[in-house]
Amino acid sequence: MTDTKPPLGGASSTPVPKPEIKLDAKVAKPTGPPNPIYKYMGLGENFRPRLPSRNWMVFLAVTGSFTAAVIYDKREKKRVQRKWCKLVEHVSKEPLPPRSMPRRLTVFLEGPPNDGLRTAQDHFKEYVKPILVASGLDWEFIQGRKEGDVRAELANKIRNSRLPPDQRAEEEDPILKTRRSGGIKEFEGPRGDIVIGRHTWKEYIRGLHEGWLGPLAEPREAASEISLEESLEKEAEPPVEALPGITSPTTPREDGSPPKETTLVAEPTTKPDEKPKKPPQPPPWISTLDYKSAPTPSELPSHLDPSAPISFPHILGFLNTPRRLYRFLNRRSLADSVGRETAAIILSTHRPYNSTSSPTTTSSFAPESDPPQNTEESTSQDTEQQSALVEEEIDWHKSARVRVEGEPERTWLEPVILDPRIASRMRRFELSAEDEVRARNIVVPEEEIEGWIKGSLRSLGQKGKKAIFGVKKKAAISEGEGNLE
Numbered sequence: 001m002t003d004t005k006p007p008l009g010g011a012s013s014t015p016v017p018k019p020e021i022k023l024d025a026k027v028a029k030p031t032g033p034p035n036p037i038y039k040y041m042g043l044g045e046n047f048r049p050r051l052p053s054r055n056w057m058v059f060l061a062v063t064g065s066f067t068a069a070v071i072y073d074k075r076e077k078k079r080v081q082r083k084w085c086k087l088v089e090h091v092s093k094e095p096l097p098p099r100s101m102p103r104r105l106t107v108f109l110e111g112p113p114n115d116g117l118r119t120a121q122d123h124f125k126e127y128v129k130p131i132l133v134a135s136g137l138d139w140e141f142i143q144g145r146k147e148g149d150v151r152a153e154l155a156n157k158i159r160n161s162r163l164p165p166d167q168r169a170e171e172e173d174p175i176l177k178t179r180r181s182g183g184i185k186e187f188e189g190p191r192g193d194i195v196i197g198r199h200t201w202k203e204y205i206r207g208l209h210e211g212w213l214g215p216l217a218e219p220r221e222a223a224s225e226i227s228l229e230e231s232l233e234k235e236a237e238p239p240v241e242a243l244p245g246i247t248s249p250t251t252p253r254e255d256g257s258p259p260k261e262t263t264l265v266a267e268p269t270t271k272p273d274e275k276p277k278k279p280p281q282p283p284p285w286i287s288t289l290d291y292k293s294a295p296t297p298s299e300l301p302s303h304l305d306p307s308a309p310i311s312f313p314h315i316l317g318f319l320n321t322p323r324r325l326y327r328f329l330n331r332r333s334l335a336d337s338v339g340r341e342t343a344a345i346i347l348s349t350h351r352p353y354n355s356t357s358s359p360t361t362t363s364s365f366a367p368e369s370d371p372p373q374n375t376e377e378s379t380s381q382d383t384e385q386q387s388a389l390v391e392e393e394i395d396w397h398k399s400a401r402v403r404v405e406g407e408p409e410r411t412w413l414e415p416v417i418l419d420p421r422i423a424s425r426m427r428r429f430e431l432s433a434e435d436e437v438r439a440r441n442i443v444v445p446e447e448e449i450e451g452w453i454k455g456s457l458r459s460l461g462q463k464g465k466k467a468i469f470g471v472k473k474k475a476a477i478s479e480g481e482g483n484l485e
Contacts (some may be wrong), residue, residue: 069329076332078449081127083442084339085134087435088346092136100185102138105192105345106305108154110144110200112314113400113412117145120196123312127338128194135346139194144203147412148281151203151210155285158211162299191305192345192429197312198389199396203411204307205385206284209422213294214286283408291419306350306427308341309388315395343439344429353428355383383423386416 038047052060096102109124111117132139142157144150160169195204286294311334315324327334344350401413431439450458 073329073332075449075451077335079444080332080336081130081339082444082448083439084131084343086442086444087343087439088131088135091346092134099183101179101187103187103189103191105132105137105139105194106142107139108142108150108193108195108200108204110150110197110203111146112197112199112312112396114316114397115314117143119314120200120312124196127335128196128310128342131339131342131346137346144200146281147199147410148203148408150200151207151284151411152281154204154207155210155214158208159214159216162211162216162297190303190348190350190427192348193305193307194310194342194345195307196310197314198309198392199412200312201309201388202414202416205416205418206411208304208426209288209291209419210284210286212297212300212422213291213419214284218282219285288414288417291417294419296421300421300425302425303427304422304425306345306348306429308345308429310338310341311389311392313392313395316397320395340431340439341429343435344431347431347435348429349432349435350427350429353384353423353426355423383418384428385418385423385426 034046034048039045051057107124107128109117109120111120142150142153144153193204195201313327313334315327396412403410403413447455447458
């Protein structure tokens with residue numbers, strides 16, 4: 001029996017198949033040397049430019065598209081605002097009489113539902129203020145932080161104007177006294193009211209009716225409601241504990257007996273950081289049902305100051321992010337509509353409010369199941385005052401529509417009810433046909449709306465062009481003619 005030796009190295013006796021080489025395989029092209037320009041630019045000797053990866057391409061495409069949309073909208077918004085500023089610039093150059101006050105507008109601002117006053121102020125500064133500044137007009141604010149502030153302040157202002165001159169609150173103002181003693185007259189002519197937002201517009205209408213049709217003295221019902229609220233707040237405060245061991249003598253009795261000692265009560269201490277609570281807003285001095293029975297005041301003018309409701313789209317909520325993003329990228333259209341209304345206010349062209357005989361749709365919050373209070377209100381016309389900016393109510397937060405039992409009148413949730421004596425005297429600002437043609441023919445050059453980078457490049461190119469080609473022949477010829485003359 002012979003011993004078989006294992007193969008050396010542990011290798012098997014079966015041959016290893018060799019990989020097949022395809023004759024049709026393409027041979028990689030030899031890469032040439034890199035462009036030496038990159039070496040002199042400091043990018044290295046072996047720098048080879050190439051396209052980024054797929055993920056980078058997607059990221060750059062998305063961010064680049066969004067950035068381009070934001071820049072384009074910002075530029076076009078600036079172009080639109082500049083157009084309306086050019087339309088009203090001539091107003092700032094008109095001379096004023098030295099012994100009379102200039103025209104002053106009134107801006108009504110109020111925080112939108114479920115938001116603060118700063119949002120309304122930012123809207124005014126971004127869309128309305130640039131055009132007012134270009135016109136050179138003066139304006140004053142009537143602002144409100146919560147529902148009912150604008151209505152109460154406007155009604156109080158109108159009631160003060162109805163009083164005799166000796167009883168008005170303006171008599172205590174030293175500035176007005178100085179003007180009158182110096183013979184300075186007030187502005188004679190229509191001034192104008194700028195009302196921003198549907199919620200402020202509702203309070204503006206309610207305040208007009210309360211101021212002109214309501215009583216001059218506060219009714220007892222309103223005063224009793226305010227005192228009842230204050231008493232409830234005082235009852236809700238926790239009782240104050242008495243300090244032990246501290247007594248004070250009282251006044252002696254009539255019968256000569258010694259006085260009794262009373263225990264001192266510690267006064268409630270207020271923290272220095274706490275702000276005093278704002279007093280509750282007084283309820284309206286007249287109900288909407290009492291409009292018909294209210295007498296027409298003798299001070300009511302034939303025409304009230306013209307007004308203009310300014311659009312104020314405001315929407316909240318995470319689920320509304322697509323709509324908010326669309327509005328953010330389309331602010332140029334909002335700037336165009338607000339600029340047109342503001343220019344009409346400045347140019348002081350107005351007309352009566354229109355009225356149609358369609359069914360009444362004054363508020364999206366009006367209860368459908370409740371029957372009308374009277375037959376006249378159910379068949380009333382749908383006027384322009386009632387339907388102005390009504391589309392904004394759809395965007396209000398749902399918590400603003402909640403009604404609580406026993407709460408006072410909610411102006412935002414109530415329908416807009418008009419009295420014919422007030423509605424017929426209201427006027428609305430609107431651009432005339434001539435002003436529309438002038439605005440259409442205004443061309444805003446690119447130099448006025450471009451940014452710093454583009455403006456720097458443009459000025460650099462113009463300087464280089466002048467340095468290379470020199471001054472144009474026409475300019476040189478005109479200068480020569482001027483010297484000869």
